[in-house]
Amino acid sequence: MNTSALLNFLNSLERNGILNAVANQKIQEFLDFNTKSVGKLFLALAATIGALFVSAGIFAIISHNWDDFPKHVRGVLSFVPSLVALYVYYVAVFKFPKSTSWIEASSLFLMLMIGASIALVSQTYQMDGDFDKFLFIWLMLTIPLFYIARASGIALFYLVLACKFLYPDVHWTFFIPTGYSFNEKYYLFWLFLFAFLPHFYLSLNRQSTRQGFRVIYLGWVVTIVLLIALPLAIKAGYLWWGVALVMLYYLIGKKYYRDNVSALGRPFQTIALITVFINLLYFSDDLINELAFKIDRIEEIGTWNAEQIAFFSAGVIAVIALTILALKWKKKEMPLNRYMIFTPFLFVFLYGIYCLNEFADFDIEWLGYLVLNFYALGFGINAMIQGNKSWNVFYMVFGLFQVCFLLWMRYFDMDLPFWLKGIFFIGVGFMFFLIHYLSKDDFEE
Amino acid sequence: MKNRKLIFALFALIILLIPLYVILNSEDVLENGNRHKIRLQGYDPFDPFRGKFLRLRYDDVISCDENLEQGDRAFVLLEKDSLGYSYFASAESEKPTHNDYIEAELMWVDGGMANIKIDNLTKYFINEDKAYEAERVVMDFTREKPDAIYVAIRVLNGEARLEDIFVEETPLLQYLETH
Numbered sequence: 014m015n016t017s018a019l020l021n022f023l024n025s026l027e028r029n030g031i032l033n034a035v036a037n038q039k040i041q042e043f044l045d046f047n048t049k050s051v052g053k054l055f056l057a058l059a060a061t062i063g064a065l066f067v068s069a070g071i072f073a074i075i076s077h078n079w080d081d082f083p084k085h086v087r088g089v090l091s092f093v094p095s096l097v098a099l100y101v102y103y104v105a106v107f108k109f110p111k112s113t114s115w116i117e118a119s120s121l122f123l124m125l126m127i128g129a130s131i132a133l134v135s136q137t138y139q140m141d142g143d144f145d146k147f148l149f150i151w152l153m154l155t156i157p158l159f160y161i162a163r164a165s166g167i168a169l170f171y172l173v174l175a176c177k178f179l180y181p182d183v184h185w186t187f188f189i190p191t192g193y194s195f196n197e198k199y200y201l202f203w204l205f206l207f208a209f210l211p212h213f214y215l216s217l218n219r220q221s222t223r224q225g226f227r228v229i230y231l232g233w234v235v236t237i238v239l240l241i242a243l244p245l246a247i248k249a250g251y252l253w254w255g256v257a258l259v260m261l262y263y264l265i266g267k268k269y270y271r272d273n274v275s276a277l278g279r280p281f282q283t284i285a286l287i288t289v290f291i292n293l294l295y296f297s298d299d300l301i302n303e304l305a306f307k308i309d310r311i312e313e314i315g316t317w318n319a320e321q322i323a324f325f326s327a328g329v330i331a332v333i334a335l336t337i338l339a340l341k342w343k344k345k346e347m348p349l350n351r352y353m354i355f356t357p358f359l360f361v362f363l364y365g366i367y368c369l370n371e372f373a374d375f376d377i378e379w380l381g382y383l384v385l386n387f388y389a390l391g392f393g394i395n396a397m398i399q400g401n402k403s404w405n406v407f408y409m410v411f412g413l414f415q416v417c418f419l420l421w422m423r424y425f426d427m428d429l430p431f432w433l434k435g436i437f438f439i440g441v442g443f444m445f446f447l448i449h450y451l452s453k454d455d456f457e458e
Numbered sequence: 459m460k461n462r463k464l465i466f467a468l469f470a471l472i473i474l475l476i477p478l479y480v481i482l483n484s485e486d487v488l489e490n491g492n493r494h495k496i497r498l499q500g501y502d503p504f505d506p507f508r509g510k511f512l513r514l515r516y517d518d519v520i521s522c523d524e525n526l527e528q529g530d531r532a533f534v535l536l537e538k539d540s541l542g543y544s545y546f547a548s549a550e551s552e553k554p555t556h557n558d559y560i561e562a563e564l565m566w567v568d569g570g571m572a573n574i575k576i577d578n579l580t581k582y583f584i585n586e587d588k589a590y591e592a593e594r595v596v597m598d599f600t601r602e603k604p605d606a607i608y609v610a611i612r613v614l615n616g617e618a619r620l621e622d623i624f625v626e627e628t629p630l631l632q633y634l635e636t637h
Binding site for chain 1: 463465466469470472473474476477478481484488507509510511529538545566575577578580581582583584585586588605619620631
């Protein structure tokens with residue numbers, strides 16, 4: 014139903030005495046606010062996309078290569094994109110400081126035109142140059158745009174470009190990749206991330222548990238970029254950094270986003286839950302897997318360099334600090350999922366089993382599998398119960414999927430006699446019927 | 459508001475100073491740098507930001523000091539052969555006393571030989587309408603008359619700039635206009 018149809022419907026409810034005039038007015042005010050917010054978002058998006066296409070067009074014009082002009086004229090022309098973009102940015106900042114569209118579009122335009130000016134100079138002087146150096150200067154010049162007028166739209170471009178410093182150096186032999194080495198300039202990714210984070214913090218509505226479009230967008234950008242970039246951005250302690258990241262996402266989500274209406278409006282919680290979902294299933298199949306437990310080679314810690322020790326320590330400290338914080342918040346009645354709080358303990362337990370297995374030749378891996386499978390099952394069932402309590406059907410479906418996937422995996426890899434497995438899974442099937450039966454009254458009514 | 463304007467002015471100044479610095483630096487190398495002629499090969503790919511270019515290839519596998527390793531920056535010496543063409547002779551860890559060298563990163567090192575990454579000399583940006591013809595000329599000459607085509611470069615304080623591609627002693631763009 015569109016807004017005008019909804020307003021007619023509300024007015025008809027009032028006419029028929031179903032809704033009183035005050036409630037009708039309040040609902041209409043709420044709808045008006047939401048419509049205006051979505052309208053503002055549309056305007057900002059349209060202006061930003063416009064700036065993007067104009068910039069793309071300017072890059073195409075540059076690409077023509079106007080070599081009929083003398084070099085000094087081309088040198089002067091190199092400044093034109095930056096000068097025009099600076100003027101547009103000036104107008105945005107000092108004439109329309111409250112217009113999101115102006116600020117976002119002009120910031121993106123200026124960011125891209127800084128690159129265009131440098132590209133023009135390098136074209137004129139035949140410099141293929143060092144791309145990393147070019148990118149470093151470009152991103153350094155972008156940082157003030159986050160703070161002068163608080164533009165957020167450029168965050169996506171900025172952080173994706175910063176990931177270039179994590180991209181491994183691929184070695185080629187006769188056009189075939191024969192190896193790679195990790196990018197040694199990975200610290201620049203952290204530098205640019207930390208330069209951006211204060212902007213994110215300043216944009217948060219810190220007094221509220223509900224955030225607007227801007228902060229939701231920033232949340233999605235930060236969570237996805239950091240999640241993908243993390244394995245290349247750290248040098249040791251992969252397991253602990255992974256656990257710490259999930260905890261951090263979950264706690265930020267709960268503190269600042271928990272009252273946003275949908276999963277799309279809660280990027281930190283959504284990503285944390287999806288990550289836990291995937292990892293629990295993954296570990297339930299391959300408990301002591303290479304990527305999580307063996308990649309650090311903890312037995313060689315004596316030969317580690319300072320960088321590796323610093324990363325490992327930071328990962329462990331982050332897990333401890335975030336777990337303590339989660340327990341404190343839980344004590345203060347914040348609605349935290351106890352299975353999420355328990356996640357670090359689970360991984361410490363699994364790591365203990367790995368160490369006993371690997372270094373003391375004491376194999377109790379079966380216990381790890383047992384605990385992890387029950388944990389994953391409990392996680393899924395808890396999600397269904399919590400979803401039912403809070404009338405959150407998506408959360409219930411999430412829990413249902415968790416349980417369902419886990420059981421399907423066990424169906425194929427469980428080492429039991431077929432007759433016993435058959436009876437077990439018939440029981441599981443009836444358990445789902447039971448869940449359906451118990452939930453029927455709630456939802457059909 | 460006044461502070462904000464000051465910050466904006468400072469920011470704008472930095473944005474404009476960077477291309478200006480690159481221009482002045484390039485002009486300095488092109489004006490005052492030592493001139494070298496280098497043999498080349500070429501083809502015609504595409505750069506999404508700066509348009510068409512000829513990728514220029516050189517003999518970039520050279521001898522190097524024993525103490526140098528992959529990823530190191532080295533001083534690459536330029537020497538001349540009997541025909542007057544320069545070539546990248548060796549990668550040294552010590553800065554030479556003369557000016558005929560460039561600074562380059564070592565891509566790999568193996569058995570006293572190194573592959574050098576040459577900045578600023580491997581792309582010749584060209585107008586989109588002339589790229590195909592230029593590629594054909596460069597390919598023909600490098601195959602059939604390699605002594606009649608060369609790249610002129612200028613080096614100064616370890617930095618290099620491409621002056622032009624010369625075909626029968628004529629700059630490439632002029633050659634394309636007259637042939």
